[in-house]
Amino acid sequence: MEKIKSFTLPKLPYDYNALAPYISEQQLKLHHDKHHQAYVNGANATFEKLDKSRSENAEIDMKATLKELSFNVGGHILHSIFWENMAPAGKGGGKPSGAVADMIDMGFGSFERFKKEFTTAATSVEGSGWAALAVHPCIGRPLIMQIEKHNVNVYPSFKILMVLDVWEHAYYLDYKNERPKFIEAFWNIVNWDYVNKNLSLVK
Ligand code: MN
Numbered sequence: 717m718e719k720i721k722s723f724t725l726p727k728l729p730y731d732y733n734a735l736a737p738y739i740s741e742q743q744l745k746l747h748h749d750k751h752h753q754a755y756v757n758g759a760n761a762t763f764e765k766l767d768k769s770r771s772e773n774a775e776i777d778m779k780a781t782l783k784e785l786s787f788n789v790g791g792h793i794l795h796s797i798f799w800e801n802m803a804p805a806g807k808g809g810g811k812p813s814g815a816v817a818d819m820i821d822m823g824f825g826s827f828e829r830f831k832k833e834f835t836t837a838a839t840s841v842e843g844s845g846w847a848a849l850a851v852h853p854c855i856g857r858p859l860i861m862q863i864e865k866h867n868v869n870v871y872p873s874f875k876i877l878m879v880l881d882v883w884e885h886a887y888y889l890d891y892k893n894e895r896p897k898f899i900e901a902f903w904n905i906v907n908w909d910y911v912n913k914n915l916s917l918v919k
Contacts, residue, residue: 734804755791790866803907
């Protein structure tokens with residue numbers, strides 16, 4: 717095992733203005749620099765709290781601490797996937813090709829049907845959460861996870877191929893309270909090459 721490291725905020729794979737007009741520079745900067753950073757900090761702080769309790773052999777509220785850890789680690793990991801599964805305006809969107817296209821056709825019947833189901837899942841997340849496309853190698857069948865917060869309804873050992881953040885903090889500057897408009901915009905900037913790359917790593 718390598719030495720234990722802290723989480724760090726990953727750099728975006730494009731400029732802050734690259735996703736406009738679908739996601740504005742201001743919205744993306746705030747989302748990445750403030751919101752994602754907060755989950756990175758939260759996860760690291762929770763690990764530190766656990767370390768401290770161990771070195772002092774102190775009791776902590778285990779249930780609350782592990783809940784906090786799950787929330788913050790989930791937040792960090794899902795955001796890290798989210799940035800990568802988007803591409804600069806004009807370079808993403810459309811329909812997937814290759815293995816992802818085949819998997820979607822097999823699992824959902826057609827890309828149109830998948831898009832509709834994913835959109836409905838994202839739209840109907842109760843409160844704050846995510847929609848995710850995932851697959852498990854044992855059955856080959858893709859499924860949509862409707863994740864509440866950052867960690868509820870995540871299926872163990874399924875590989876997440878792409879995600880869409882539908883927390884209000886993802887779109888409030890650009891779309892106010894209109895989540896469906898943000899979801900519609902997202903389809904224009906999906907990075908299907910990244911999703912294909914993710915799928916190719918599933919064994
Ligand atoms: Mn977010």
